[in-house]
Amino acid sequence: xxxxxxxxxxxxxxxxxxxxxxxxxxxxxxxxxxxxxxxxxxxxxxxxxxxxxxxxxxxxxxxxxxxxxxxxxxxxxxxxxxxxxxxxxxxxxxxxxxxxxxxxxxxxxxxxxxxxxxxxxxxxxxxxxxxxxxxxxxxxxxxxxxxxxxxxxxxxxxxxxxxxxxxxxxxxxxxxxxxxxxxxxxxxxxxxxxxxxxxxxxxxxxxxxxxxxxxxxxxxxxxxxxxxxxxxxxxxxxxxxxxxxxxxxxxxxxxxxxxxxxxxxxxxxxxxxxxxxxxxxxxxxxxxxxxxxxxxxxxxxxxxxxxxxxxxxxxxxxxxxxxxxxxxxxxxxxxxxxxxxxxxxxxxxxxxxxxxxxxxxxxxxxxxxxxxxxxxxxxxxxxxxxxxxxxxxxxxxxxxxxxxxxxxxxxxxxxxxxxxxxxxxx
Amino acid sequence: xxxxxxxxxxxxxxxxxxxxxxxxxxxxxxxxxxxxxxxxxxxxxxxxxxxxxxxxxxxxxxxxxxxxxxxxxxxxxxxxxxxxxxxxxxxxxxxxxxxxxxxxxxxxxxxxxxxxxxxxxxxxxxxxxxxxxxxxxxxxxxxxxxxxxxxxxxxxxxxxxxxxxxxxxxxxxxxxxxxxxxxxxxxxxxxxxxxxxxxxxxxxxxxxxxxxxxxxxxxxxxxxxxxxxxxxxxxxxxxxxxxxxxxxxxxxxxxxxxxxxxxxxxxxxxxxxxxxxxxxxxxxxxxxxxxxxxxxxxxxxxxxxxxxxxxxxxxxxxxxxxxxxxxxxxxxxxxxxxxxxxxxxxxxxxxxxxxxxxxxxxxxxxxxxxxxxxxxxxxxxxxxxxxxxxxxxxxxxxxxxxxxxxxxxxxxxxxxxxxxxxxxxxxxxxxxxxxxxxxxxxxxxxxxxxxxxxxxxxxxxxxxxxxxxxxxxxxxxxxxxxxxxxxxxxxxxxxxxx
Numbered sequence: 001x002x003x004x005x006x007x008x009x010x011x012x013x014x015x016x017x018x019x020x021x022x023x024x025x026x027x028x029x030x031x032x033x034x035x036x037x038x039x040x041x042x043x044x045x046x047x048x049x050x051x052x053x054x055x056x057x058x059x060x061x062x063x064x065x066x067x068x069x070x071x072x073x074x075x076x077x078x079x080x081x082x083x084x085x086x087x088x089x090x091x092x093x094x095x096x097x098x099x100x101x102x103x104x105x106x107x108x109x110x111x112x113x114x115x116x117x118x119x120x121x122x123x124x125x126x127x128x129x130x131x132x133x134x135x136x137x138x139x140x141x142x143x144x145x146x147x148x149x150x151x152x153x154x155x156x157x158x159x160x161x162x163x164x165x166x167x168x169x170x171x172x173x174x175x176x177x178x179x180x181x182x183x184x185x186x187x188x189x190x191x192x193x194x195x196x197x198x199x200x201x202x203x204x205x206x207x208x209x210x211x212x213x214x215x216x217x218x219x220x221x222x223x224x225x226x227x228x229x230x231x232x233x234x235x236x237x238x239x240x241x242x243x244x245x246x247x248x249x250x251x252x253x254x255x256x257x258x259x260x261x262x263x264x265x266x267x268x269x270x271x272x273x274x275x276x277x278x279x280x281x282x283x284x285x286x287x288x289x290x291x292x293x294x295x296x297x298x299x300x301x302x303x304x305x306x307x308x309x310x311x312x313x314x315x316x317x318x319x320x321x322x323x324x325x326x327x328x329x330x331x332x333x334x335x336x337x338x339x340x341x342x343x344x345x346x347x348x349x350x351x352x353x354x355x356x357x358x359x360x361x362x363x364x365x366x367x368x369x370x371x372x373x374x375x376x377x378x379x380x381x382x383x384x385x386x387x388x389x390x391x392x393x394x395x396x397x398x399x400x401x402x403x404x405x406x407x408x409x410x411x412x413x414x415x416x417x418x419x420x421x422x423x424x425x426x
Numbered sequence: 427x428x429x430x431x432x433x434x435x436x437x438x439x440x441x442x443x444x445x446x447x448x449x450x451x452x453x454x455x456x457x458x459x460x461x462x463x464x465x466x467x468x469x470x471x472x473x474x475x476x477x478x479x480x481x482x483x484x485x486x487x488x489x490x491x492x493x494x495x496x497x498x499x500x501x502x503x504x505x506x507x508x509x510x511x512x513x514x515x516x517x518x519x520x521x522x523x524x525x526x527x528x529x530x531x532x533x534x535x536x537x538x539x540x541x542x543x544x545x546x547x548x549x550x551x552x553x554x555x556x557x558x559x560x561x562x563x564x565x566x567x568x569x570x571x572x573x574x575x576x577x578x579x580x581x582x583x584x585x586x587x588x589x590x591x592x593x594x595x596x597x598x599x600x601x602x603x604x605x606x607x608x609x610x611x612x613x614x615x616x617x618x619x620x621x622x623x624x625x626x627x628x629x630x631x632x633x634x635x636x637x638x639x640x641x642x643x644x645x646x647x648x649x650x651x652x653x654x655x656x657x658x659x660x661x662x663x664x665x666x667x668x669x670x671x672x673x674x675x676x677x678x679x680x681x682x683x684x685x686x687x688x689x690x691x692x693x694x695x696x697x698x699x700x701x702x703x704x705x706x707x708x709x710x711x712x713x714x715x716x717x718x719x720x721x722x723x724x725x726x727x728x729x730x731x732x733x734x735x736x737x738x739x740x741x742x743x744x745x746x747x748x749x750x751x752x753x754x755x756x757x758x759x760x761x762x763x764x765x766x767x768x769x770x771x772x773x774x775x776x777x778x779x780x781x782x783x784x785x786x787x788x789x790x791x792x793x794x795x796x797x798x799x800x801x802x803x804x805x806x807x808x809x810x811x812x813x814x815x816x817x818x819x820x821x822x823x824x825x826x827x828x829x830x831x832x833x834x835x836x837x838x839x840x841x842x843x844x845x846x847x848x849x850x851x852x853x854x855x856x857x858x859x860x861x862x863x864x865x866x867x868x869x870x871x872x873x874x875x876x877x878x879x880x881x882x883x884x885x886x887x888x889x890x891x892x893x894x895x896x897x898x899x900x901x902x903x904x905x906x907x908x909x910x911x912x913x914x915x916x917x918x919x920x921x922x923x924x
Contacts, residue, residue: 076680076681077785078785140624142633143598156876157873158873158874159870159874160874162782162851163849164782164784164849164850164854165814165815166599166782166815166851167854168856168857168858169852169853169869170858170874170896171634171881172633172638173634173878175601175632175633175634176629176630179628179629184629196685223545225654225656227722269723272726272729273723273729324624324627326623327543328541328543347624350624375622376623377626395627395628397618399615400628400631402615403615403631409884410883411877411881
């Protein structure tokens with residue numbers, strides 16, 4: 001016992017009661033001590049997505065920021081194994097050298113938080129499980145995790161998965177850890193699936209104010225065999241100077257008429273296959289009858305970056321909601337949004353980003369009700385200063401909450417990690 | 427196969443079986459409760475036919491409420507339950523227990539809704555994998571995961587095992603292709619997870635259930651994603667004069683950035699066996715055969731095939747044939763799909779293994795299996811999902827010879843240990859079941875296993891749902907949720923421990 005305490009006292013702890021373990025064993029030792037003393041602890045990486053979820057009241061903080069660096073990158077095996085708090089930027093830079101990427105298009109939450117890029121760590125992306133525009137085509141963050149190592153709430157070092165794509169050995173814990181907001185495991189190592197980058201991309205934009213047509217187009221796009229890898233709708237409402245200005249700044253492209261609402265869809269591949277796909281789509285979507293333009297690769301790439309950076313809501317001081325619905329219900333939701341809210345639609349009609357003014361918190365309840373009626377779910381991603389934390393950040397039903405409590409208990413029986421971050425009691 | 431250790435039989439359950447039958451007959455239509463020896467005989471085994479056990483009774487509920495009521499009753503009376511889909515699993519996951527009710531989902535055989543607008547199908551779990559594709563193919567849609575048993579295996583079983591198939595390289599396995607499930611927990615609680623939306627919020631319970639081999643809940647409804655047929659699909663049939671050259675070509679195809687829709691390898695033994703069986707026109711002089719399938723737009727597929735050709739030629743392929751039409755493409759696959767029955771014609775019995783390795787170790791793994799085949803003096807035929815490193819060596823033996831049986835098991839275990847040594851895993855898609863239970867310790871240490879057992883215990887505290895599967899039974903902890911070592915002595919000291 002004495003040796004263990006001595007070991008832990010050597011792990012740096014600053015004046016804010018934050019531990020900075022340098023390796024997995026140290027993380028395990030710290031957690032064992034926290035477990036023994038029953039001390040609720042906030043897990044932190046570089047804090048870029050810390051604003052998502054409920055505020056945590058905890059005596060201690062456990063920074064995992066020193067667990068960073070690439071452990072193994074085998075481009076021919078299509079995986080990269082990293083210490084959990086390796087920055088996304090470093091990973092992207094490394095993959096770029098081999099013309100590979102994380103296909104789920106990580107969202108850069110820095111723009112909504114502070115107006116500039118601040119991508120954060122791989123562990124943060126796994127903890128939140130929010131994928132970008134390519135989600136409806138290639139899956140979410142959880143679909144690209146091959147395995148992990150971490151420390152549970154008792155201080156045990158555990159692992160699941162591996163480095164191979166086909167693996168059904170034991171429960172797939174990578175999935176349950178994805179989107180758990182650090183409430184189950186302090187992640188120490190993550191293995192990600194990587195994929196070859198597509199050579200080029202082109203974006204077709206269709207300008208229309210007809211919402212019914214938008215829903216129809218989304219449906220046709222998702223039924224297409226042209227492998228469309230992005231489809232968003234940017235409405236031209238509500239009329240708001242600030243929003244208009246933001247939109248103009250974000251979508252400043254030579255071939256894009258930024259006045260008015262538009263739907264944009266992306267095709268990827270080499271030049272010949274892109275041309276082939278556009279030709280097929282012209283027919284499938286009846287493009288010749290619509291007001292449409294095409295953004296070449298030089299415009300298409302930055303266009304999707306801006307979408308995935310949520311730049312339309314850059315540095316917003318308002319509440320920002322993320323709603324996912326069955327795409328067929330889109331017409332109803334767009335009608336409801338009308339010109340009351342600033343929003344845009346991603347994932348080919350399945351994902352809505354909605355801004356609700358700071359002083360209109362009661363509207364969040366109304367929107368949530370609407371989303372639930374549409375059999376979707378809603379998360380309050382960013383809260384305004386006036387936000388009332390009586391309102392739940394996440395959507396969950398009683399039974400799932402009960403099951404989640406049981407799962408939480410199996411990983412973290414004393415509720416050491418991020419208590420209350422997701423739900424009360426978890 | 428060798429004698430299997432199963433959970434301790436609860437004598438009380440056996441002694442009150444008449445009471446159990448009577449009560450089950452009150453919960454569901456009495457015609458759906460089978461308890462006579464003749465009626466339950468067909469349920470004694472799944473597709474790992476070497477192991478048989480007689481269940482206490484077979485129940486065939488017709489709706490979710492009935493499943494819930496059965497489980498509530500069993501939970502209250504401490505009766506074990508083994509769920510069963512179509513019984514096509516190869517690892518014994520649906521092997522009955524003498525003191526357990528076998529809960530068959532066979533009557534859950536209807537598709538509930540086909541929703542083209544949201545690109546999904548809501549179905550009962552007993553519908554076959556291929557049944558889903560058949561229901562949507564008139565509009566050129568299909569369900570992507572395609573295990574070789576797709577004609578017979580049920581979608582509920584696919585979810586329980588996280589089944590893959592030939593096309594999982596590009597389109598993922600079951601876990602990547604489902605949107606929602608309804609499960610009934612052991613205490614009878616009905617839980618709906620996901621639906622027609624992408625992802626779900628909160629803990630990914632669907633991801634946890636998928637591949638949990640019937641240990642955490644009984645699946646009563648599944649919502650699957652459907653995809654539009656690709657514009658063009660073409661395949662190449664490529665022969666190689668050596669294992670190394672073929673293996674290296676497969677590795678190089680992936681590392682060059684090509685993502686084939688499917689990529690399969692067969693060795694010489696299997697080329698001959700399948701060609702005799704299905705007359706697929708395979709190159710019989712080749713030591714190794716590679717089938718590469720590509721899909722996309724016409725020019726994209728042609729361009730990729732050009733690249734595949736160039737890689738294969740660089741690796742000294744001895745023959746290369748491109749499919750000229752759909753009929754020819756299907757004929758390329760005919761042999762591969764007949765691999766298992768073809769082996770059945772070669773020897774009285776065969777034992778199908780299922781490990782995964784890093785793709786770059788394909789040639790090394792094949793050579794090691796060849797060496798082991800000589801060591802054990804047992805012929806082996808190999809087919810691999812080369813694109814994702816999933817191996818299916820088929821060991822041929824005579825089940826009536828006890829010594830051969832023992833050697834076969836040892837050979838199989840050595841193959842799986844080789845997979846782990848090469849950086850892979852003991853099961854890629856068939857599941858652990860009872861078959862690979864004791865090999866879990868090759869991959870996981872005590873804390874890893876304990877975490878999984880804690881999850882099991884949190885959702886099924888009495889360990890009544892499919893006990894004795896997936897986790898090593900020779901540990902006390904597998905039954906009680908903790909490790910118990912008496913005076914530092916363990917039973918079966920020759921078994922690896924974690």
